[in-house]
Amino acid sequence: MKLTGVELRTVEMPLVAPFRTSFGTQQVREILLLRVVTPEAEGWGECVAMSDPLYSSEYASACADVLRRFLIPALGRIRDLDATRVAPTLAPFKGHRMAKAALEIAVLDAELRARGMPLSRELGAVRDRVDCGVSVGIMESIPQLLDAVAGYLDAGYLRIKLKIEPGWDLEPVRAVRERFGDGVALQVDANTAYHRTDARHLARLDPFDLLLIEQPLDEEDVLGHAQLARQLTTPICLDESIVSARAAADAIALGACSIVNIKPGRVGGFLEARRIHDVCVAHDVPVWCGGMLESGIGRAANLALAALPGFTLPGDTSASDRYYARDVTEPFRLDRGQLAVPTGPGIGVEPIAEALDAVTTSTEWIAV
Ligand SMILES: CC(=O)N[C@@H](Cc1ccc2ccccc2c1)C(=O)O
Numbered sequence: 172m173k174l175t176g177v178e179l180r181t182v183e184m185p186l187v188a189p190f191r192t193s194f195g196t197q198q199v200r201e202i203l204l205l206r207v208v209t210p211e212a213e214g215w216g217e218c219v220a221m222s223d224p225l226y227s228s229e230y231a232s233a234c235a236d237v238l239r240r241f242l243i244p245a246l247g248r249i250r251d252l253d254a255t256r257v258a259p260t261l262a263p264f265k266g267h268r269m270a271k272a273a274l275e276i277a278v279l280d281a282e283l284r285a286r287g288m289p290l291s292r293e294l295g296a297v298r299d300r301v302d303c304g305v306s307v308g309i310m311e312s313i314p315q316l317l318d319a320v321a322g323y324l325d326a327g328y329l330r331i332k333l334k335i336e337p338g339w340d341l342e343p344v345r346a347v348r349e350r351f352g353d354g355v356a357l358q359v360d361a362n363t364a365y366h367r368t369d370a371r372h373l374a375r376l377d378p379f380d381l382l383l384i385e386q387p388l389d390e391e392d393v394l395g396h397a398q399l400a401r402q403l404t405t406p407i408c409l410d411e412s413i414v415s416a417r418a419a420a421d422a423i424a425l426g427a428c429s430i431v432n433i434k435p436g437r438v439g440g441f442l443e444a445r446r447i448h449d450v451c452v453a454h455d456v457p458v459w460c461g462g463m464l465e466s467g468i469g470r471a472a473n474l475a476l477a478a479l480p481g482f483t484l485p486g487d488t489s490a491s492d493r494y495y496a497r498d499v500t501e502p503f504r505l506d507r508g509q510l511a512v513p514t515g516p517g518i519g520v521e522p523i524a525e526a527l528d529a530v531t532t533s534t535e536w537i538a539v
């Protein structure tokens with residue numbers, strides 16, 4: 172394929188409720204969407220970066236800038252482009268994994284649509300439905316938390332993940348266990364909010380039989396997680412730290428994690444995400460698909476990845492209505508705790524033009 176150009180479109184989607192984590196509270200999700208145009212087909216990609224560099228160093232307007240000035244022009248110079256050429260072509264530009272991931276999946280979507288091949292088939296999916304968990308934010312009070320969890324369990328979610336931070340950890344976990352029992356699949360996510368010196372405090376979570384504790388320490392503190400793993404019985408899962416297949420292999424070898432949260436945007440794309448899956452499967456490390464409050468565009472692609480064999484734990488691929496009153500695609504609806512993997516060519520969904528326009532705050536065309 173030869174690239175004709177790329178549309179950078181920014182949308183702002185109001186959340187159905189504020190979503191609070193250890194790094195802040197979100198009310199609106201600003202999303203950078205890419206539409207890659209080639210003579211054969213068009214492709215869509217979603218950049219998972221937040222508006223502010225609070226989850227990672229990347230943020231939406233920086234992604235737009237690096238795409239506009241460096242990444243898109245570099246791909247424009249490739250005559251016979253396909254998705255496997257994207258990462259090597261962009262490798263000279265350091266970092267910017269979320270920007271690179273958005274561009275790669277958009278190119279892959281166009282390539283697969285031209286071939287009539289579903290992304291799930293291309294990646295090696297082995298199932299056509301995915302078990303879904305849900306991420307529950309930090310709340311104003313325990314009663315408010317319990318109401319939220321009750322609602323998600325009623326909706327059919329197969330796993331509950333609670334955001335925690337110092338001062339909101341033991342009590343919410345204890346309250347959920349007391350109200351809903353030991354049978355509920357329950358885990359926590361600290362988003363790097365703790366330090367090595369909190370080990371004894373975090374060990375007090377062990378009696379609650381959690382599936383895992385996600386990213387308790389700083390994303391660069393792999394050694395700290397290895398030390399913590401020897402002080403807790405609760406398995407450690409890494410998210411922010413796992414930026415590549417190499418980072419996954421090193422974290423596993425060092426004993427820093429025994430479960431991995433895979434997010435294609437965080438690791439530079441779906442092809443690297445599959446390599447991380449393969450590394451983890453080779454080490455008997457279970458993986459699950461994380462979420463970045465994606466629109467239906469990103470959600471569709473994540474479902475294809477979550478259908479790979481090593482994804483044996485429910486992920487954060489929740490239904491559209493967990494975050495949005497109206498999605499920019501047909502909404503993903505939970506059915507008995509699962510979402511169906513799209514079956515159409517490429518990512519298998521299209522934005523609904525009117526829904527997309529209703530939330531668009533800017534669009535620009537970058538010819539190459
Ligand atoms: C579902 C979930 O918990 N996701 C991230 C954290 C997160 C939380 C809030 C976000 C708001 C805007 C964009 C990305 C965001 C990511 C995580 O697993 O760590």
Ligand SMILES: [Mg+2]
Pocket residue numbers: 360362385386410411432461
């Ligand atoms: Mg996380």
